Amino acid sequence: MIDLQRSRRRWLSDVAIGTAGLVAVPGMAAAAAVADPLAGRLRKTLKIGMVKLPGASLEQRFKAARAAGFEGIEMQFPGDNVEQTKAAVAASGLPVDGSVCGQHWQVRHTSPDAETRKQALANLMQAIRETHAVGGHSVLVVVGKGADGPEQEIWKRSVENIAQAIPLAAELGVQILIENVWNQFLYDHEGGSGQSAEKFTRYVDDFRSPWVGMQFDIGNHWKYGATGDWIRLLGPRIRKLDVKGFSRAKDRFTAIGEGDIDSADVRRALREINFYGWLAAEVSGGGEEHLRGVAERMNTAFGL
Numbered sequence: 001m002i003d004l005q006r007s008r009r010r011w012l013s014d015v016a017i018g019t020a021g022l023v024a025v026p027g028m029a030a031a032a033a034v035a036d037p038l039a040g041r042l043r044k045t046l047k048i049g050m051v052k053l054p055g056a057s058l059e060q061r062f063k064a065a066r067a068a069g070f071e072g073i074e075m076q077f078p079g080d081n082v083e084q085t086k087a088a089v090a091a092s093g094l095p096v097d098g099s100v101c102g103q104h105w106q107v108r109h110t111s112p113d114a115e116t117r118k119q120a121l122a123n124l125m126q127a128i129r130e131t132h133a134v135g136g137h138s139v140l141v142v143v144g145k146g147a148d149g150p151e152q153e154i155w156k157r158s159v160e161n162i163a164q165a166i167p168l169a170a171e172l173g174v175q176i177l178i179e180n181v182w183n184q185f186l187y188d189h190e191g192g193s194g195q196s197a198e199k200f201t202r203y204v205d206d207f208r209s210p211w212v213g214m215q216f217d218i219g220n221h222w223k224y225g226a227t228g229d230w231i232r233l234l235g236p237r238i239r240k241l242d243v244k245g246f247s248r249a250k251d252r253f254t255a256i257g258e259g260d261i262d263s264a265d266v267r268r269a270l271r272e273i274n275f276y277g278w279l280a281a282e283v284s285g286g287g288e289e290h291l292r293g294v295a296e297r298m299n300t301a302f303g304l
Helices: 004-008 027-033 058-067 082-092 114-133 151-163 166-172 198-205 227-237 263-272 288-302
Strands: 042-046 073-077 096-101 138-141 175-179 212-217 238-243 245-247 252-254 277-281
Touching (some): 042 073, 042 288, 058 288, 073 114, 082 114, 096 114, 114 138, 114 151, 114 166, 138 238, 166 175, 198 212, 212 227, 227 238, 263 288
Parallel strands (some): 073 096, 238 277
């Protein structure tokens, strides 16, 4: 059985890099500075919305992300332009590793309205097709909100709806990845920091498909449980990672490497489940200099 009390005592002791989000630390030095570095295991990506260059073309934004040290980028589909994205990939050499499903917060798989669920499915299938068209291999989806009904009811509703997209996902080789978010589903928002990921494991397993997994957000659930232990329990269900910081003391999100997430235990847990894959920044964006600082924070926190 996982010892949550033990894990909560493993406080962050090896990452301290200021508050501005722009402190650059060379990647090799960062790897040497932490125990259990993950160099060679993780590849850095970010959300397209983080690349903020007023008036710039998509190609210029891709080139800025690559120059800042990122190895991939996540688009939003439906929403972003497929042909422009393909051109930006070709011109920059920066691949699209995946996408975030558009409108998934507003048009939800948990909705009690059948027409809304039908549209949510259509959005997901379009996201799968468009992600495949630009060379990506995953679609992040928020399955819905707890406010849409009793847990077991929205559990069944959302699984039945999303499962209809699995044949297309398998055909095109695009994974459907559920994100753990603050949507009041599969955890108790008022339940404190001793909660387990057990419901998430059962929910993912309910799809009974290798094409459904999790894009586990390292920052989102430090509020509710020991992140390293959540990673251990979710194990191979985790296909990609999102990262931000979180402070329980201040009850707010922070820059990567700030707050009190137990980064050392996160690194240990990722090694224990033998994770290799993409690590997506999900923090405030900016221009190339700002993004370079975000990339270096990722290097420092994970030993890249």
